[in-house]
Amino acid sequence: MSVWAVPGYTESLELGSGASGRVVLAVHEESGVQVAVKYLSESLRTRQDFVHEFRAEARLLGGLESPYVAELYEYVESPDGAAIVMELVDGVSLRTLLARQGPLDPEAALVILKGSLLGLADAHRVDVVHRDYKPENVLVVPDGSSKLVDFGIAVDSGTSVGVAGTPSYMAPEQWTGAPASPAADVYAATATFFECLTGHKPYAGDNLAELALRHVDAPIPADEVPEAVRELVRRGLAKAPEERPTHAAAFVTELEAAAGTAYGQDWEERGRGRLAALVALLPLLLPSARSTPESTTDIARTVLSRPPGHGGAGSWLPGRPGMLVSAAAVLLGILLTYGAHHAPGTTPEEAGQALATTSAQPGVTAQGPTAPTASAHPSSSPTSTASPSVSPSDPESSATPGGGEPSASVTTTPSEETTSGGATSDPAPTSASPSPPSAPAVKDVTVSAFLQTGPSTATATVGVTTDGTGPVSITVSWFTSNAAGTLGTPDGSQTFQRSGATQYTLAVDHTFQNSGCYWAVQSTTTPASADGGASQQILTRQCELR
Structure with a gap:
């Protein structure tokens, strides 16, 4: 049985898969640029709440330009599937680095924290809150720099969306469902910084209630980190959001002052060199080194980036117009879902060829906001597949008890299984058949x-x-x-x-x-x-x- 694929790309191997989606390595056929394509699971494609959240992720990424964040290339939706095409980061996750190499020295940990904060700062400048910062969502590349990925549950700042995030990195206010704020991202980044330095998370608990209490009430374990960075940990892990730096950019200023005083002005160069040396010890884990499909501990995560520099992709990336284009693609997707099948004189086969895409055409340089277009692409007839699954070995890669850390969020995303408030909506209606399907086992x-x-x-x-x-x-x-x-x-x-x-x-x-x-x-x-x-x-x- 064939599986829907984004037209214009040649897929080579699967980078990761899970119940809610999969990520594949692919090549853009006209430019030859390697990309990562994140597909929404076939089993979720008919559920409008999941499709809406998938579109929302693309919309947020389309308005975010940062050298510290994996970039959106295009969002594609047809009656047969939905996909986000992103830059491919040829790196390893911080979670893998910590699992294989142990705690980092202070300078390397500071480099990770600074790069992450700069990525969060660019998101905060456009009022986007990540909400799920953790070691799995930081990718370290061979030169020692890093990229922030997976905006699957990101929302606009101030949005009230209930409890969401990964418990070990959730700020106290996240446990109560308070409106999303940049201060919560600062908390999560500091919790990850603490883990980089010590090899363990700031707080532990036998269940979610115990873990929540410790995040809310337990003393900040600043004495476990080197004295030079204790104040950074105290500030970033403050219980009240108003006691933390209100935005990531402000925390970067504090970090640079503390690091320069303690370790000298060349601390960043040394830290990046140490990270590069650690990544060099794990060459077979880089996407560029894989020759056969394999599942990873990144369960349908947006492990989606490319090497530094735009290279040959510069002529076809949407850039700032991406947000406007993505918004228009949502409308096109709705039209495709609800209109194309019923257009007078249109056969189902013809409707199946309609494709909404957010990207500028390959080979055409965008010079400002451009209107998105709906184009026809030959495609195979509609197909369905069983949703992929994976048995993760990474202790953080599953959202269910016994398979890693449970998620406290309430939206299932193609990332570490996260969840969001309310029950999922009913699947979209399907066409009538001669006899109803029998009840399954x-x-x-x-x-x-x-x-x-x-x-x-x-x-x-x-x-x-x-x-x-x-x-x-x-x-x-x-x-x-x-x-x-x-x-x-x-x-x-x-x-x-x-x-x-x-x-x-x-x-x-x-x-x-x-x-x-x-x-x-x-x-x-x-x-x-x-x-x-x-x-x-x-x-x-x-x-x-x-």
Whole structure:
């Protein structure tokens, strides 16, 4: 069965894959430039909330130009798929570097922090908050410089979107769902800086509630880092956002002053040289060194960049017009999804050839904002594939318990599995068939990212895997108890009907009516899964504080 591919590119190997998407290495056929193409999973393509978030990522990247951030080349959407084409960074993730080489010396860690802050500063200047800064999303290239990637859950500054992020790097205010702010990115960058210096995260916990409490209340562990950078750690990890530098650019000024005083004016050159030496020890992990497809610990992450300098791609990158073009592509995508199939006199085959793209045409230099166009490209007939999966070895690469750090966000993105508030919407309607599909067998049910978000509120992520696309009913039930290991008293339930895919992810919120030190969530399905479903229990924040 064929899989939809972006026209105009030749794909060579897969860089990473996961339930929500995959990233492939490809070559732009006209210019010969290597790129990374991030595809939205086939199983999610029919769900408008996921498509909307995928478009939003492209829109944010289209308005962001920075030498410290992986750049958007184009966003492409057709009735058969959606993809983000980005520059390819020939580097390794900071997570891999720390796992293979251990803690960094202060100068190298400062270089990582400065480069990351400069990338965040460029985002903050256009009012974009990353919200998911962590070692997985920093790529270090052979010259010792770095790039910031994966804006999958980024939002405009001030946006209220609920709890989101990766728990070990989330600022205290992120745990309460406060509006997104640059100060939260500063906190995450400092937490990563701390990990670079010590080899471990600032705070640890046996569950999300415990981890949240430590981020909110535990003393800042500044004494564990060299004295010369302790004040930077104290400032960046301050509990109240107003006590941190309000923007990344301000923190860069403080960093440069502290580093120059402690390590001399050539600290950055030495630090970058040490990073380059560490990357040189891992040559086979660079994308340019891979000759055969392989999965990586970057689960459908935007590991998307190119070597420094525009090279041959300069004539076809959209640059600043990208944001305007991406916005127009959203409209084109809507027209393709809802209009092309029903245009008078248009056959399904002809509708399947329509393609919305955000990029300027290859070989044409953009000289200011240009109007996007919808062009026709020959394409294969619509196809469907099972969503890809991967068994990550990186301890940070999974968002589910037992597979790495759980995510506390509420939007599933093609990145480390992150989640966002509310249940996913129903799949887009499909055309009628002679007989309805039979109910599938439920292969797996999971409950993850169960998190207390307020005195009486919680959120959880439910995953269901089936062996067919027929209808399945998913029931999420809530319980309270004063004892560990028992579900306790029922506190309400929600039921969702799903069909049209083999994997479903729901982020579900609940307000508890009963009291109890323990909260539990259980997910069951109809047809029933072989193991009867899945459940998870947490000790609430108010009881832990006693």
